[in-house]
Amino acid sequence: MNNSIKTDDVIFNFFKQIVDEKDDTKCLELGKNWIHAMETNLASMETNLNGADKxxxxxxxxxxxxxxxxLKIKNSAELREYATQCMIEIMNHKSQQ
Known part of the structure; x- marks a missing residue:
C-alpha cells in the first residue's frame, strides 16, 4: 500500500511538470518521454506474462x-489537459483510500 502511494506521487509529480511547463516544445518533450516510459513498462509487463495470462x-x-x-498526436495544450485530468484522478483515488 505504501509503495503504491509513492508510485502515485511520482506519477502525479511527472504530470505536474507537464501541466506547469509553459514552453510548448518542452511540454511536448515531457509528454513524449512519459509515453515512451509507459510503452517500455507495457512491453516489460507483456514480456513477463506467461502464455495463458498473455x-x-x-x-x-x-x-x-x-x-x-x-496521446502521441496531441498538442501541448491537449497534453496539459490530459495531465490535469490524470492528476485529478490520482487525487480522487488517494482520497478514497
Missing part, C-alpha cells in the same frame, strides 16, 4: 497501446 490480458494491453498512440 492471452487473458491481450485486449487490455492493446487498449493501452492504442491509448498511448492517441
Amino acid at each position: 492471452l487473458k490480458h491481450k485486449d487490455d494491453i492493446q487498449s493501452n497501446r492504442d491509448h498511448l498512440d492517441s
Whole structure:
C-alpha cells in the first residue's frame, strides 16, 4: 500500500511538470518521454506474462497501446489537459483510500 502511494506521487509529480511547463516544445518533450516510459513498462509487463495470462490480458494491453498512440498526436495544450485530468484522478483515488 505504501509503495503504491509513492508510485502515485511520482506519477502525479511527472504530470505536474507537464501541466506547469509553459514552453510548448518542452511540454511536448515531457509528454513524449512519459509515453515512451509507459510503452517500455507495457512491453516489460507483456514480456513477463506467461502464455495463458498473455492471452487473458491481450485486449487490455492493446487498449493501452492504442491509448498511448492517441496521446502521441496531441498538442501541448491537449497534453496539459490530459495531465490535469490524470492528476485529478490520482487525487480522487488517494482520497478514497
